[in-house]
Amino acid sequence: MEWPNMLNLPKFQAGSVWIAGAGPGDPGLLTALALQALQQADVLVYDALVSPEILRLVRPSAKRIHVGKRRGQPSAKQSEIEAVLVSWARGGHRVLRLKGGDPFVFGRGGEEALALRQAGIPFRIVPGITAGIGGLAYAGIPVTQRGLNNAVTFITGHGSDGALPDDLDWLALARSRSALVLYMGLRTLPETAMRLLAAGASPGTPVAVVSEASTPRQQVLRSTLGECTLAVARANPKAPAIIVIGQVAA
Ligand code: SAH
Numbered sequence: 001m002e003w004p005n006m007l008n009l010p011k012f013q014a015g016s017v018w019i020a021g022a023g024p025g026d027p028g029l030l031t032a033l034a035l036q037a038l039q040q041a042d043v044l045v046y047d048a049l050v051s052p053e054i055l056r057l058v059r060p061s062a063k064r065i066h067v068g069k070r071r072g073q074p075s076a077k078q079s080e081i082e083a084v085l086v087s088w089a090r091g092g093h094r095v096l097r098l099k100g101g102d103p104f105v106f107g108r109g110g111e112e113a114l115a116l117r118q119a120g121i122p123f124r125i126v127p128g129i130t131a132g133i134g135g136l137a138y139a140g141i142p143v144t145q146r147g148l149n150n151a152v153t154f155i156t157g158h159g160s161d162g163a164l165p166d167d168l169d170w171l172a173l174a175r176s177r178s179a180l181v182l183y184m185g186l187r188t189l190p191e192t193a194m195r196l197l198a199a200g201a202s203p204g205t206p207v208a209v210v211s212e213a214s215t216p217r218q219q220v221l222r223s224t225l226g227e228c229t230l231a232v233a234r235a236n237p238k239a240p241a242i243i244v245i246g247q248v249a250a
Helices: 032-040 078-090 109-119 131-137 170-175 189-198 228-235
Strands: 017-021 043-046 063-066 095-099 123-126 152-156 179-183 206-211 219-224 241-245
Touching (some): 017 032, 017 109, 078 109, 131 179, 170 189, 189 241, 206 228
Parallel strands (some): 017 123, 043 063, 043 095
């Protein structure tokens, strides 16, 4: 038996939506479910974070709908994306909603799942490898390491209004030995560093900024909490970038 059959994957039913993670970029980090969905989907709805290496795997006859930011144009509104998913599924198509990383980690997969449930559309969630774990691993950074940290905190640097979220407990974050993993955190890194330092974190705390993790374009910028603002201003790392603050970054 060929391995795809041995996996006994569920069927991608017509009229349903799969909300799938594509991982951080390397096609080798796709799950078997995501790969099957790419090869069977009638309609692909994807955003800017899905790498060109992965888009090449889509069934050639599939209709592609790009809903991310492109050349300065704003991305589609969340409600518009949800309407697109519902209408193609109602049309009897197999709709693959593909997202970078994991769909439930700062990916709005939950909002889309709720909209599909409300519309009565059958759907499946296909988890993916998130940038804050697998992307860091490709830079040689273990998100936990015995003796260094007992916890990991995933933080968005970009709340719904675009600013650093104002409900973070900086004192607790600075005091904890949790590794801090910042998604969408490049622009607000100076403010994040300032707040952590003001809350008592050590300026020598290692920081790593991993751009385009797991793609052939991956770059890693290593610095410290005290120096990362200057280092980022100088090196101007590319987005998307995943940032980790803590001893594991070293
Ligand atoms: N659902 C995604 C995260 C979406 S939020 C996931 O689980 O990975 C978008 C942020 O993810 C980016 O700003 C960046 O911080 C991070 N990210 C996603 N892919 C990345 C990659 N290949 N390299 C570095 N960071 C990445």
